[in-house]
Amino acid sequence: MNQSEHPLKSWIPYKLDLKNDDSLLCKWLNTFNKPYIEPFFDETISKCKALDQHILKFISAADLRVLEDWAAGIEKVEPTAFIFHISRCGSTLVSQLLGMNEQNISLAEVPFFDDILRLPLKKSDVKELYTGKLLSAAIKFYGQRRFGTETNLFIKTDSWHVFYYKKIRQLYPEVPFVFLYRTPDEVFNSHLKKSGMQAVQGLIEPELFGLDNVEVVHMPQREYIAKMIERYLEMYLEIIESDKLSLFLDYKEGIIPIVKKIAAFTKVEIDEDELSTMENRIQYHSKYPNEAFSEKKVISVIPELERAFELYGKMEIK
Template sequence: MLRACQSLTTFAEVLRYLKDWFQASALSDDHFLAQLNQCNRQLLDIPYEQLRGCWLPYRYEKSRGCLHWCLPQGPAVEPFQDDTIGRYRQSILNVILQPKTSLEAVLVQPVDVDLWQPCGFIFHLSRCGSTLLSGCAVQLDSVQILSESPLLTEVLLDDSLDAAQQQRLLPRLVDLQAAPFPDRPQLVIKWNAWDMLRWALIRQTFPQVPCVLLVRNPVEVLASHQKMAGRHMSGDPAMRVFDKVFDTCGMGILAFRIAVLQRLMTAMYEVLQQGPSTDIQLVDYTQLNIHTIIQLLQSWGEDIDAATCARIQQRLQLNAKFPAQAFVADVQQKHSVFDEQQTAQINRHLMPVYQALHQNESLDPGESVGERFDVFL
């Protein structure tokens, strides 16, 4: 029925088909839509395997403990999962049918299928080239991308879920978002910047997945947020469950953003302090050229032929977040955003940890991260 509906092109055709399917032809269009809207508000009890591969969960509503579902319209090609979901929800069928199920059902149901295993993770400090890297990865026909999935973020932000529940949910929610695209078996997940603060939970859940940690000169990162602030740099109170650094405590906006960025950088530093690992790579924004990107993709098990290399090279010429626009380098412009005093403040608090990340310096015996880097909070 869904396949047949998706082949129809007008609202009237879809509505007529659905009325026939539900044996409701005697109802007026308005009455039928009203009935469907009532169904859309209910929490349905549907087996995991029946949803898997057909419907895609795209939102977690904490207040009701429910998942919102839509029909996917092809794999993600947009810079962010939010953009992909926006495209999906424009389809006629997704306007009419908006099913919901409880998160609890996904948590407790037994699952008799092999869950989708990611081939690579991208962690980053934000504005470090992560969207560029994920945009290049999706040029491979075998790769699908979850780029800052709002569903995964909202589950990690729900402090009513304990770590064990989150650890059980993450693989299932990843699986449900990947399963509709079996012709793209390699899944790369780009996490949100603040998900770095849940490294231990994510790593314990997916211990074998190779990871890239992306960093950038902190002045350039903060200059980008000065132009357009990300969620974690905006003072969003919902972020406070992640870490005390997101409680602004009356700080000025620049001091707050310095503290947040420092917290993310020290979290990365702590990961590298856990010892050498062949599946964790630190990459700077300045290193993101065609050669490094191909090397990263190959480390995730991908074969890069000449045609794919050409597509990646072409993608590098475009704006990562707005692919319809050409890429224009603006590093020098970013270094002119802050005055001399502000730049000195940024460098004083952030350059030591930025340099330590690159040099992979070890802490002295008995020394804490806070002592090494003059941590704000």
């Protein structure tokens, strides 16, 4: 079926409705071919919803079970790379730079992908195998060739999706995986200043990090953040030993060199004009594109990070 004939051209599944005990509902959104340029995809959704509500006066929803069937025949771009990260390590800016080329679709932390991956933690009767099929179908919708120029699809995951590494690798055995990381103290201090979801006890299921629910409730935030960083680095060390299609990059290498290495690893060309545009973009904040970027190095000894620095040291010699 030609993409122009597909009834759901430009539509995406964007949210699960878990309130119904009898069935799982999936809410749909017309993107109206809006480019995906926001730092995070939830911002893109908000802008698309504003367009949707202005034109359409009803909510579009369907049983989740139709997702696979509806994805059939849609013209899409296969994933070029998945970008994993331990948070606060430049992944947002990397994703934005990759998305500046009209040939690239760059998806930054799509909430619906997270909904699917964490669904078994919320609905015990949902099987892991089923969520794999749902994720694959969802990626087809988000990777639609909407403008006719797209040839590459970069998917930046949420940081905790590294714990779904095996599932995603099974779905995409031949796709390059990129893993971004940073010194533990810089990640730690960034989360103390402004905590992400994963740095607040209970917002992400503790079992996903291999932590005890009861223990986490009474754990000081500093200790919790340190444990989180440890678990990320432990997973990285496991993966680096076995995955030959993986690339590990440290924030200290610099954003432009990181993008160049990702491009080389995925066989995507970047010309001099693109590099010049990227150089201009990195002068501004990744999450607040209108603000000039500045960064102060905080030097401090953090006892909670002793184990994390041991793991980081092992990463550096791999």
